[in-house]
Amino acid sequence: MPNLNEKQLQELKEQLEKEAGELEAQMGSVKKTPEFGSDVESDLSEEADEAEEFSNNLGTKDVLKERLRDIEAALDKIIKGGYGKCEKCGMDIESEILKVNPESRLCKMCKAGK
């Protein structure tokens, strides 16, 4: 964990766990198909950040599932090691990115697409 100290890592872990819990709760509420004619909450789209814009054509649940998978992968890496490395180029992911998007798999350069 070259660019992250123990304390930062712990904070990111807590952030990820909290986010995972929220996503699971959201998925639980998405699962139930709303009764016809009932009020439908449509604030889920606010959760999607720019990194997920490309997947807007997927169902909300798929987006949530995808996000949850990234978070779980990140948590797994925090525990087993290798967290904070770009999956594409192997460089350390900038801590500013991890702060905003702790489940990020790519560094700034790769995220920008080259």
Ligand SMILES: [Zn+2]
């Ligand atoms: Zn990279």
